Amino acid sequence: MSNDPNASFPYAGLREAVRPKGGHLYRVFSLTNHAPMTLFYQEQLLAWSMLEFDPAVVSFEATNRWFDHDSGAIYIAYYVRYVDYDCFLYVPNPSRTMAMQALAKYAKSFGVRLSPLIPEKSPFNETLFWNRVNMLSVLVSARDKLSSRNLKKFASSIRGGEVSVGELELMSAHSNQEAIAYAFELVRTGYFSINSLGDELLSGSSMLKVTRVVKI
Secondary structure, rough: OOOHHHHHOOOOOEEEEEOOOOOOOEEEOOOOOOOEEOOHHHHHHHHHHHHOOOEEEEEEEEEEEEEEOEEEEEEEEEEEEEEEOEEEOOOOOOOOOHHHHHHHHHHHHHEEEEEOOOOOOOOOOHHHHHHHHHHHHHHOHHHHHHHHHHHHHHHHHHOEEEEEHHHHHOOOOOOOOOHHHHHHHHOOOOOOOOOOOOOOOOOOOOEEEEEEOOOO
16 A cells, blocks of 8 residues: 555545644554555544554555645545445535535545544544554554464464453563564454453553454
8 A cells, every 4th residue: 555645546636735834743654554654633643543443444545635625625634445435534624615515526526435534423532542552553563573374373372262461471482572462463453352442541451352263
């Protein structure tokens, strides 16, 4: 997956964005797409952490483009390919109704759906966000070791259907957080789960449970 939108989708008419004056610049690595991404907004960073853990997402690109209209511009943050459809994730601006209507027609011409970057019905969960960012940090550092073979071998070593983060840290067969990385990747891909992920920050006592057989 390329970080260049034009590499895989005809974004005709969308203006390339630049870093906002005095704004943030986030450089992340996408495990879903096996590629680096550049982000400009905190909301975009939050959406990245959600997309990486969404099993319905096939792939996604940091579009970082503006849809220009006489009444104002709408920021298109991501182009996401879900299992059943493609979608633009945009930054909502209630004051630009006409621009939104024009964007809807533009997206429809490509058979693409529209969705706000952060849905209003999904309130921000700071604990969940930081837990996912911390997990992604570990995973990116160990991404070269996250092969299907290694993940299957690791999963088969878990007895009793659950294990704590603290126990993972003490596994002698793995070094440099390898066991934790394997477990976090299995959480990210839906094979393991952490019930308290949205309620408390990860610690040695956090429990991971096997939710389905690993068939990667």
